[in-house]
Amino acid sequence: MKKVYEVHSPAETFALGCEMGKKASAGEIVCLNGELGTGKTVFAKGFAEGLGITEAVVSPTFTILREYTDGRLPLYHFDVYRIEDAGEMNELGYEEYFFGDGVTLIEWAGLIAELIPSSAVRVLIEKDEKEADDFRRITIRTRDEE
Secondary structure, three states, X not given: OEEEEEEOOHHHHHHHHHHHHHHOOOOOEEEEEOOOOOOHHHHHHHHHHHOOOOOOOOOOOOOOEEEEOOOOOOEEEEEOOOOOOOOHHHHOOHHHHHOOOOEEEEXXXXXXXXXXXXXXXXXXXXXXXXXXXXXXXXXXXXXXXX
16 A cells, blocks of 8 residues: 655654554564655654654664664664665674564665565655755555555
8 A cells, every 4th residue: 555645844754653653563664765864763753652662762873773662562773874785784683673573664775675575664755846845755655565
């Protein structure tokens, strides 16, 4: 299923992430893609709040992975922007997270596309230069849909 949302502020991006987090289930993988500065981390923060996570959520750009365990499900938050080769994910034991008891959220997931199962939820956040600065088009594709 594909849904397209138009949001006009970081608060709306956060709220959409929050709604998805409330509905997330164990073993789910959510892939976030979009250019720098489009709001992937804002979405991730909302998603974490939807899971009931109270710890401050920050982008794991330099650590690649942050784990949050104080919500209704664990959240494994990856940022693979600095991964040069998908094989580096093996060193992190990614399968334990991807197929574990929590929810995996991956920023820049397109960089490791070959590791992502077809059942993953795909979220694309885009700016539109014709619109206001805070406008975003967020496309969410679920379950085996390209």
